[in-house]
Amino acid sequence: MCFLLLTAFAITRAHDLLATVMLLSIYSLLCASFFVVMDAVDVAFTEAAVGAVVSTLLLLSTLSLTGRFEKPQREKPLFGLIIVLTTGALLIYGTLQMPPFGSAAAPIHQHVGSYYINQSYAETGIVNLVTSVLASYRGYDTFGELVVIFTAGVGVLALLSSQKSYPIAPIDKTILPAPMKQHHILRVVSKMLIPLILLFALYVQFHGHTGPGGGFQAGVIFASAIVLYTMIFGLQAALDVISVAWLKLFSAFGVLIYSSVGLLSLLSGENFLDYSVLAQAPIEAQHLGTLAVEMGIGITVASTIMLIFFSFSGQMHSIGEAQ
Amino acid sequence: MNIWDSFNYWVVMILMMNGLYILISQGNFIKKIIGLTVFQTAVFIFFISMAKITGATAPILKQATEQGSTLYSNPLPHVLILTAIVVSISTMALALALVIRIKQAYGTIEEEEIQHKDQP
Numbered sequence: 001m002c003f004l005l006l007t008a009f010a011i012t013r014a015h016d017l018l019a020t021v022m023l024l025s026i027y028s029l030l031c032a033s034f035f036v037v038m039d040a041v042d043v044a045f046t047e048a049a050v051g052a053v054v055s056t057l058l059l060l061s062t063l064s065l066t067g068r069f070e071k072p073q074r075e076k077p078l079f080g081l082i083i084v085l086t087t088g089a090l091l092i093y094g095t096l097q098m099p100p101f102g103s104a105a106a107p108i109h110q111h112v113g114s115y116y117i118n119q120s121y122a123e124t125g126i127v128n129l130v131t132s133v134l135a136s137y138r139g140y141d142t143f144g145e146l147v148v149i150f151t152a153g154v155g156v157l158a159l160l161s162s163q164k165s166y167p168i169a170p171i172d173k174t175i176l177p178a179p180m181k182q183h184h185i186l187r188v189v190s191k192m193l194i195p196l197i198l199l200f201a202l203y204v205q206f207h208g209h210t211g212p213g214g215g216f217q218a219g220v221i222f223a224s225a226i227v228l229y230t231m232i233f234g235l236q237a238a239l240d241v242i243s244v245a246w247l248k249l250f251s252a253f254g255v256l257i258y259s260s261v262g263l264l265s266l267l268s269g270e271n272f273l274d275y276s277v278l279a280q281a282p283i284e285a286q287h288l289g290t291l292a293v294e295m296g297i298g299i300t301v302a303s304t305i306m307l308i309f310f311s312f313s314g315q316m317h318s319i320g321e322a323q
Numbered sequence: 324m325n326i327w328d329s330f331n332y333w334v335v336m337i338l339m340m341n342g343l344y345i346l347i348s349q350g351n352f353i354k355k356i357i358g359l360t361v362f363q364t365a366v367f368i369f370f371i372s373m374a375k376i377t378g379a380t381a382p383i384l385k386q387a388t389e390q391g392s393t394l395y396s397n398p399l400p401h402v403l404i405l406t407a408i409v410v411s412i413s414t415m416a417l418a419l420a421l422v423i424r425i426k427q428a429y430g431t432i433e434e435e436e437i438q439h440k441d442q443p
Contacts, residue, residue: 039396070351080347088340100328102377113397129382129398152413
């Protein structure tokens with residue numbers, strides 16, 4: 001916890017944006033370890049993959065386009081400080097009324113939480129409670145989140161993939177992306193690692209029932225393997241493997257899988273996303289439904305993140321060629 | 324009242340206010356996005372802290388027969404935060420894409436300079 005605080009203060013102080021991004025990565029990793037301590041293994045998994053890896057990469061690619069240093073502030077915004085301190089004091093006053101940390105009698109544990117813990121194995125046959133709640137009980141929510149991710153991917157494409165050329169501001173040439181082919185150690189190690197990462201992603205995808213994991217984590221891990229490949233061997237080599245057109249298709253395909261599971265149950269006379277129509281035995285049906293839904297999540301998340309990364313590095317490429 | 328009862332929540336509030344301060348005070352857009360991320364992560368920590376029960380274990384059932392005998396942390400906040408993290412990365416990507424376009428259009432990503440340029 002104290003490390004978290006230290007890192008956050010360092011982020012506030014630092015003026016070198018590159019250092020800030022690195023600190024943010026450390027902060028995410030600390031958060032992930034904190035989540036493990038707090039029993040939230042699935043969340044820790046996601047935070048480590050998303051916060052420490054993908055967001056750092058995206059921030060770094062943006063930095064290489066916008067410049068590394070920020071302008072020094074002219075005056076200290078005292079007004080902002082006052083607002084922040086007041087809000088903070090009020091919020092801390094609010095926590096005085098909170099139930100003590102770790103108490104089993106807190107109101108949050110009195111409602112559906114205990115129902116999930118006691119009943120969900122009998123109803124869904126899934127050992128990992130997070131997966132069963134995510135994909136079965138709260139399938140509507142997850143569907144919404146998936147559509148949000150898809151929409152964000154579409155938005156990034158709409159913003160960055162336009163063919164018009166803009167007058168390009170001078171940028172720091174030293175951090176332009178170059179394929180790191182000349183680093184032999186990196187190349188050999190990444191060649192060995194990438195198949196393992198892909199395999200691990202598939203393991204995480206299909207073992208979401210029995211252990212920590214699921215579509216979101218698997219998608220991010222899968223995408224990070226491809227991103228590693230892009231960084232080492234260059235954008236062109238990665239685009240030869242997976243073209244942007246296929247990625248666009250796949251990211252829509254994942255949403256399609258999810259929604260068609262819902263529509264299938266709707267057409268069979270049940271509620272939207274009611275898995276009981278998929279098979280005779282209810283537990284088997286739940287398994288099938290969850291698997292299909294997680295598959296859809298995995299495909300959409302992986303291809304959307306790859307798509308976002310490719311459009312960012314495509315920007316860098318076009319600027320690099322223009323210079 | 325034990326001081327450790329609310330310690331986690333206080334740390335969360337401090338982290339949150341730290342993010343908010345970055346968001347208000349910094350003029351650089353990337354720094355603002357980083358501040359927003361710190362704020363978001365503080366909210367994640369808040370939810371996960373609420374889900375924790377002392378002495379409980381991760382919400383993955385051990386044996387089908389042993390159900391009920393062990394204490395599990397609340398899985399519901401975990402689910403909410405799991406999806407929130409992935410949504411946060413997509414919104415961040417969208418924000419960064421906007422920053423890149425602002426850089427292309429204005430040549431700068433400092434808030435003051437952009438306001439200066441917008442004024443006739």
